[in-house]
Amino acid sequence: MMRRLRRNSGIRDLIAETKICLDDFVMPFFVVEGNNIIQEISSFPGIFRYSVDNLVKEIKRIWELGIKSVILFGVVDECNKDALGSYAIRDNNVVCKAIKLIKDKVPEVIVISDVCLCSYTSSGHCGIVDNGIVDNSKTVEILSKVALNYAKSGADIVAPSAMADFQVREIRKVLYENGFDNTLIMSYSAKYSSNFYGPFRDIANSSPKFGDRKTYQMDYRNIKQALVEVERDIQEGVDIVMVKPALAYLDVIREVKNTFNIPLAAYSVSGEYSMVKVASQCGILNEKETALEILMSIKRAGADIIISYWAKDLPGWI
Numbered sequence: 402m403m404r405r406l407r408r409n410s411g412i413r414d415l416i417a418e419t420k421i422c423l424d425d426f427v428m429p430f431f432v433v434e435g436n437n438i439i440q441e442i443s444s445f446p447g448i449f450r451y452s453v454d455n456l457v458k459e460i461k462r463i464w465e466l467g468i469k470s471v472i473l474f475g476v477v478d479e480c481n482k483d484a485l486g487s488y489a490i491r492d493n494n495v496v497c498k499a500i501k502l503i504k505d506k507v508p509e510v511i512v513i514s515d516v517c518l519c520s521y522t523s524s525g526h527c528g529i530v531d532n533g534i535v536d537n538s539k540t541v542e543i544l545s546k547v548a549l550n551y552a553k554s555g556a557d558i559v560a561p562s563a564m565a566d567f568q569v570r571e572i573r574k575v576l577y578e579n580g581f582d583n584t585l586i587m588s589y590s591a592k593y594s595s596n597f598y599g600p601f602r603d604i605a606n607s608s609p610k611f612g613d614r615k616t617y618q619m620d621y622r623n624i625k626q627a628l629v630e631v632e633r634d635i636q637e638g639v640d641i642v643m644v645k646p647a648l649a650y651l652d653v654i655r656e657v658k659n660t661f662n663i664p665l666a667a668y669s670v671s672g673e674y675s676m677v678k679v680a681s682q683c684g685i686l687n688e689k690e691t692a693l694e695i696l697m698s699i700k701r702a703g704a705d706i707i708i709s710y711w712a713k714d715l716p717g718w719i
């Protein structure tokens with residue numbers, strides 16, 4: 402009987418319960434100092450490090466195709482790193498330059514800036530390391546300065562991803578004190594300690610130099626804890642919450658969606674992209690069809706916003 406409902410593609414489209422559109426998507430970008438740079442790395446095919454000039458051209462190109470939001474990550478040389486990640490609070494750093502030029506050349510694009518320290522600290526950890534462990538208070542103080550730095554440069558949304566306790570509260574306070582009432586905070590509320598971040602750490606040059614991130618990122622055996630993290634962020638004044646990664650955490654996305662009434666983002670991370678990309682290059686999977694199935698599952702699970710490296714490809718696919 403139900404087969405009637407699958408008779409042809411027109412009927413299947415008519416009754417499809419889940420639909421994705423370009424408005425749902427955010428494209429991540431990696432930005433480096435210099436001019437005329439576009440650099441690919443082997444573990445992350447199809448994704449590039451751009452200098453600001455080329456970044457703006459690429460963002461303009463995808464904007465014209467319908468992708469309206471981007472999230473930026475700065476990538477710096479070892480010589481620009483120190484114990485405090487101070488590069489991130491310089492007002493002329495590469496992320497600030499990128500935000501300003503994007504806002505000048507493609508003003509309507511929504512610019513989200515990742516707020517973390519792992520790309521800027523000599524330890525490669527997401528916060529300030531003191532006696533071998535990440536010091537939460539010192540980390541939060543610096544993160545709020547980083548967020549303010551990007552808000553001043555013109556970011557529409559700041560996205561703290563360090564999994565520091567009270568990072569949202571402190572960032573919200575500092576933004577208010579400085580008159581940035583309209584800057585949104587999208588927190589990586591439930592960010593798991595995941596094996597799927599490998600290609601990101603290669604391209605962002607952000608692997609921890611010792612240990613791992615298990616003392617601050619979540620244990621993938623837990624789901625109730627994710628609800629506590631999200632609830633805290635809501636109490637601290639977050640605007641958008643996030644679950645990350647997405648594909649191995651669809652149950653977490655669904656649970657957060659069912660429990661809270663707040664916009665929910667899901668980050669389909671670098672490993673999710675690369676494993677399909679590389680399998681497709683080996684002739685094992687069809688990239689487009691597999692990617693659409695994954696992205697649709699994230700939407701079906703309840704995500705309102707999907708951060709995906711396939712965002713750039715979607716205008717040609719849907």
Ligand code: PBG
Pocket residue numbers: 515517519527562563597598599600601602614669670671672
């Ligand atoms: C920074 C950060 C990471 C990712 C986004 N922000 C890496 C990490 O936590 O090690 C990973 C995203 C991806 O894999 O695509 N803390």
